[in-house]
Amino acid sequence: xxxxxxxxxxxxxxxxxxxxxxxxxxxxxxxxxxxxxxxxxxxxxxxxxxxxxxxxxxxxxxxxxxxxxxxxxxxxxxxxxxxxxxxxxxxxxxxxxxxxxxxxxxxxxxxxxxxxxxxxxxxxxxxxxxxxxxxxxxxxxxxxxxxxxxxxxxxxxxxxxxxxxxxxxxxxxxxxxxxxxxxxxxxxxxxxxxxxxxxxxxxxxxxxxxxxxxxxxxxxxxxxxxxxxxxxxxxxxxxxxxxxxxxxxxxxxxxxxxxxxxxxxxxxxxxxxxxxxxxxxxxxxxxxxxxxxxxxxxxxxxxxxxxxxxxxxxxxxxxxxxxxxxx
Amino acid sequence: xxxxxxxxxxxxxxxxxxxxxxxxxxxxxxxxxxxxxxxxxxxxxxxxxxxxxxxxxxxxxxxxxxxxxxxxxxxxxxxxxxxxxxxxxxxxxxxxxxxxxxxxxxxxxxxxxxxxxxxxxxxxxxxxxxxxxxxxxxxxxxxxxxxxxxxxxxxxxxxxxxxxxxxxxxxxxxxxxxxxxxxxxxxxxxxxxxxxxxxxxxxxxxxxxxxxxxxxxxxxxxxxxxxxxxxxxxxxxxxxxxxxxxxxxxxxxxxxxxxxxxxxxxxxxxxxxxxxxxxxxxxxxxxxxxxxxxxxxxxxxxxxxxxxxxxxxxxxxxxxxxxxxxxxxxxxxxxxxxxxxxxxxxxxxxxxxxxxxxxxxxxxxxxxxxxxxxxxxxxxxxxxxxx
Numbered sequence: 001x002x003x004x005x006x007x008x009x010x011x012x013x014x015x016x017x018x019x020x021x022x023x024x025x026x027x028x029x030x031x032x033x034x035x036x037x038x039x040x041x042x043x044x045x046x047x048x049x050x051x052x053x054x055x056x057x058x059x060x061x062x063x064x065x066x067x068x069x070x071x072x073x074x075x076x077x078x079x080x081x082x083x084x085x086x087x088x089x090x091x092x093x094x095x096x097x098x099x100x101x102x103x104x105x106x107x108x109x110x111x112x113x114x115x116x117x118x119x120x121x122x123x124x125x126x127x128x129x130x131x132x133x134x135x136x137x138x139x140x141x142x143x144x145x146x147x148x149x150x151x152x153x154x155x156x157x158x159x160x161x162x163x164x165x166x167x168x169x170x171x172x173x174x175x176x177x178x179x180x181x182x183x184x185x186x187x188x189x190x191x192x193x194x195x196x197x198x199x200x201x202x203x204x205x206x207x208x209x210x211x212x213x214x215x216x217x218x219x220x221x222x223x224x225x226x227x228x229x230x231x232x233x234x235x236x237x238x239x240x241x242x243x244x245x246x247x248x249x250x251x252x253x254x255x256x257x258x259x260x261x262x263x264x265x266x267x268x269x270x271x272x273x274x275x276x277x278x279x280x281x282x283x284x285x286x287x288x289x290x291x292x293x294x295x296x297x298x299x300x301x302x303x304x305x306x307x308x309x310x311x312x313x314x315x316x317x318x319x320x321x322x323x324x325x326x327x
Numbered sequence: 328x329x330x331x332x333x334x335x336x337x338x339x340x341x342x343x344x345x346x347x348x349x350x351x352x353x354x355x356x357x358x359x360x361x362x363x364x365x366x367x368x369x370x371x372x373x374x375x376x377x378x379x380x381x382x383x384x385x386x387x388x389x390x391x392x393x394x395x396x397x398x399x400x401x402x403x404x405x406x407x408x409x410x411x412x413x414x415x416x417x418x419x420x421x422x423x424x425x426x427x428x429x430x431x432x433x434x435x436x437x438x439x440x441x442x443x444x445x446x447x448x449x450x451x452x453x454x455x456x457x458x459x460x461x462x463x464x465x466x467x468x469x470x471x472x473x474x475x476x477x478x479x480x481x482x483x484x485x486x487x488x489x490x491x492x493x494x495x496x497x498x499x500x501x502x503x504x505x506x507x508x509x510x511x512x513x514x515x516x517x518x519x520x521x522x523x524x525x526x527x528x529x530x531x532x533x534x535x536x537x538x539x540x541x542x543x544x545x546x547x548x549x550x551x552x553x554x555x556x557x558x559x560x561x562x563x564x565x566x567x568x569x570x571x572x573x574x575x576x577x578x579x580x581x582x583x584x585x586x587x588x589x590x591x592x593x594x595x596x597x598x599x600x601x602x603x604x605x606x607x608x609x610x611x612x613x614x615x616x617x618x619x620x621x622x623x624x625x626x627x628x629x630x631x632x633x634x635x636x637x638x639x640x641x642x643x644x645x646x647x648x649x650x651x652x653x654x655x656x657x658x659x660x661x662x663x664x665x666x667x668x669x670x671x672x673x674x675x676x677x678x679x680x681x682x683x684x685x686x687x688x689x690x691x692x693x694x695x696x697x698x699x700x701x702x703x704x705x706x707x708x709x710x711x712x713x714x
C-alpha cells in the first residue's frame with residue numbers, strides 16, 4: 001500500500017499539531033515524536049504537558065508552537081491535570097480526546113504517582129512518555145529510565161564508578177500491572193508503527209499509554225543527524241523492544257530479523273564512551289552486562305520470532321524516497 | 328428552613344447547591360467529612376458532578392486545576408499537611424488565574440503531628456495568590472462557600488474558604504442551607520473565556536521569561552487588590568437575597584467608645600461574641616473580625632481601628648523566630664496611620680488548645696501587661712527542663 005506521487009493521499013496536507021519554528025535542538029527526538037503523535041492524533045485533542053524541554057522549547061511567551069489546546073502546570077502533575085480536563089469534558093458532554101505528555105523524568109519518577117492514579121481511575125486519557133533516558137532540561141542528570149552504565153552529570157564514570165549503577169526501570173511492566181486496555185512502546189525510528197499505535201490508542205475509550213524512545217543528541221552524545229540511526233539500533237539490539245500490551249498481556253511485538261550487537265548501538269553515543277576504554281575489565285564487564293540485558297528482552301518478548309515476517313524491524317518502517325519499496 | 332447540621336455536612340450541601348462540574352476528593356482529618364458528604368450526595372443521585380477520588384492532595388489540586396482550565400466549576404477541600412502537599416499546585420492555580428474553590432479545614436502542621444485546629448496551614452500558603460476568607464461560624468461557612476464561587480469566577484482568582492477544623496467542621500449548629508433556586512439566582516452557570524477548546528486552541532501555562540514576568544506579578548497583585556470590592560459586592564448581594572451577611576471584608580462589633588480592640592479570625596470570633604454578650608468584663612472591648620485575610624483590607628482595617636488606644640492581635644499561627652503571622656501583617660497594615668493604636672500580639676489556641684470564653688477578659692488585659700509577643704495560654708510548668 002505504498003503511496004505514489006500521484007496518489008491523492010500524498011497531496012493531502014497533513015494536520016500539524018506542533019508547528020515548525022520551535023526552539024528544540026537539531027535532531028531532537030522528542031520534538032519529532034511530539035510532531036508524529038499530534039499528527040496522528042488529529043485536531044480534536046487537548047494536550048497536557050509536564051514541565052521539561054518540550055514545554056520550554058514550544059511555548060516561550062508570547063509565542064507558542066501548538067495548534068491544539070495545550071495546558072502546562074507542573075513537572076509532576078501532567079497525568080493529574082489531564083484527569084481533571086477529562087473529568088470536565090465528561091461533565092460537559094464534550095468528546096475531545098485528552099493526551100497527557102511528559103518526559104521520562106515527569107513519568108518514571110516525579111510524576112509516577114499521578115500517572116498510576118490516572119490509570120487506576122480509568123480516565124479516558126492517552127499518556128505519552130517521550131523517553132530520552134535522563135533529565136535533559138536541567139542538563140542531563142540520571143533518571144530511573146537512564147540505562148545501566150550510562151554517563152550523565154549525576155552518574156559520571158570515574159575511578160569508583162562506571163556510570164549509572166542501577167537498571168533502567170521497567171516502566172511498561174508497571175503500567176501492565178494496571179491492566180489498562182492498551183499500552184505500547186514505540187520509537188521515532190519507526191514512524192509508521194508509532195502513528196499506528198497512536199491511532200489505536202485514540203480509538204480506545206479508557207486509559208492508554210505509549211512509551212516513545214526519543215534520542216537526545218545533546219544528552220546521549222551523538223550527532224543530530226544520527227537520531228534515527230541511534231533510535232533504530234536501540235530497537236534492533238533488543239535494549240528497547242517495541243511491544244504492545246492489551247489489559248497487561250503482551251499482544252504483539254516487533255520482531256528482529258537481524259539482531260544487532262549492543263556495542264553497535266553503544267558505540268555511537270558518548271554517554272557510553274567509558275565502556276570502550278582499552279584494557280579496562282570493568283568496561284568489558286559492563287558491555288557484557290548490557291548485552292545480557294538486551295538478550296533478556298529478546299528472550300522475554302520472543303523478539304526473534306520464527307520465519308520470514310514482512311513487518312520486521314528492518315522492513316516495516318524504512319523511509320523510502322524516489323519510488324516504491326522493494327517487494 | 329433551619330436545620331441542625333454538622334459543619335462539614337453543611338458545607339458539602341452548600342457546595343452541591345453551587346453545581347460544581349468536577350469535585351476532587353481526598354481525605355484528611357479534619358476535612359474528611361466534607362468529601363465524605365459530597366461522595367454520599369453523588370452516590371444518592373442528589374449531586375450530579377464528576378467526582379474524582381484522587382490518590383493525593385497534590386493530585387486533588389491538580390485535577391481541580393485541569394477541570395477549571397477545561398471550563399468546569401471545580402472544587403476541592405483539604406487541611407494541614409494536605410495543604411502543604413498541594414502548595415506547588417496552589418501557586419500554579421492562582422498564577423494561571425483559575426477560579427477554583429477550596430475549603431481549608433484549618434489544622435496545625437507537624438511535627439509534632441497534631442490533628443487539631445490552628446491556622447498554621449492557611450498561613451503557610453499566605454503568599455500563594457489565593458483569596459483567603461475566614462468563617463466565624465458554620466452559617467458563615469455555608470454562605471461563604473456559595474459566595475466563594477461567585478467571587479472566584481468574577482475575579483478569575485481561586486478562593487480558599489478557611490473554617491476551623493473540629494471547632495466548626497465537627498460541630499452541630501442550627502443553620503440554613505439556602506434552597507436551590509436562591510443559589511441559582513445568585514450564581515450563574517460558569518463560562519470561562521480561556522477554556523481549553525480544540526475550536527479555539529490556546530496554550531495555557533507557557534514559559535514566561537524576564538521580559539514579561541514582572542508584568543505577570545503586577546497583574547496578579549492588582550487582581551487580588553481589586554478582588555476586595557468583588558468580595559464586598561458578593562456579600563451585599565447575598566444579603567439582599569438571603570438576608571444574611573457573611574462579614575464582607577471585616578466586621579466591627581462591641582461598644583463604640585471602647586479604647587481597646589481585639590482582632591481575630593475564624594471561630595475565635597464566635598467565642599468572643601458570646602463572651603461579650605454573656606459576661607461582665609474588666610473593660611469594654613471592640614471586636615474586629617477579619618474575614619478577608621487576602622486581600623488584606625488595609626483601608627477598612629484602619630477605619631476599624633479608629634479611636635482605639637490599643638489593639639490586641641490574636642494569632643493562631645506563629646512564625647518561629649518572628650512571632651505571630653497576623654500580628655506582623657496588622658502592624659504593617661497600620662504603619663503610618665495617624666493615631667495608630669499600640670499593637671500587641673499574642674498567640675492562643677495552637678494545635679487545638681481550648682480557648683474558653685474567659686480568654687476575652689484576659690485579652691483585654693494584655694495592653695496593661697505590655698509584654699511583647701507571647702503564647703498567652705502557654706503552661707510553663709509543662710516545659711520541664713527545656714524552660
